[in-house]
Amino acid sequence: MIFKWKEAFSCSIPEIDKQHIKLFEIGSELYSIATSKDGLDHYDEIMGILNELKNYTVEHFKYEEIFMAEHNYPGFLEHKREHKNFISKILELENKEIDDNQSKVTLDIIEFIATWIQNHILKNDHKYKAYLLDKGII
Ligand SMILES: [Fe+2]
Numbered sequence: 001m002i003f004k005w006k007e008a009f010s011c012s013i014p015e016i017d018k019q020h021i022k023l024f025e026i027g028s029e030l031y032s033i034a035t036s037k038d039g040l041d042h043y044d045e046i047m048g049i050l051n052e053l054k055n056y057t058v059e060h061f062k063y064e065e066i067f068m069a070e071h072n073y074p075g076f077l078e079h080k081r082e083h084k085n086f087i088s089k090i091l092e093l094e095n096k097e098i099d100d101n102q103s104k105v106t107l108d109i110i111e112f113i114a115t116w117i118q119n120h121i122l123k124n125d126h127k128y129k130a131y132l133l134d135k136g137i138i
């Protein structure tokens with residue numbers, strides 16, 4: 001399973017962990033539908049969940065950005081730029097690729113999202129975690 005939550009992803013902020021866990025849940029739902037071997041066409045369902053994942057990600061990013069700004073996190077702008085680039089990339093993939101060669105492209109996109117989210121949490125989200133820990137805020 002590529003969207004598997006691990007304790008190592010924790011940011012030590014319950015609301016943020018909750019949101020990350022929810023992202024992993026939506027991601028694994030997407031993955032299991034995209035890999036289902038029941039012979040049915042799941043295109044609409046996949047697009048629906050992909051859209052849900054995108055919307056929830058946008059919401060989560062907003063929450064994180066407000067949170068970072070409230071705590072005067074010095075890496076705020078750089079972090080916000082990472083979020084923005086990811087959303088642009090998703091929109092781009094969504095618009096041009098998922099039409100032919102459906103299952104291969106869908107799995108590539110899911111893998112891209114899973115890898116991005118995991119790396120982002122471990123590298124970028126954990127940077128504000130380190131800052132907040134250092135400041136004694138969490
Ligand atoms: Fe995050």
Ligand SMILES: [Fe+2]
Nearest residue numbers: 064120124125
């Ligand atoms: Fe983030």
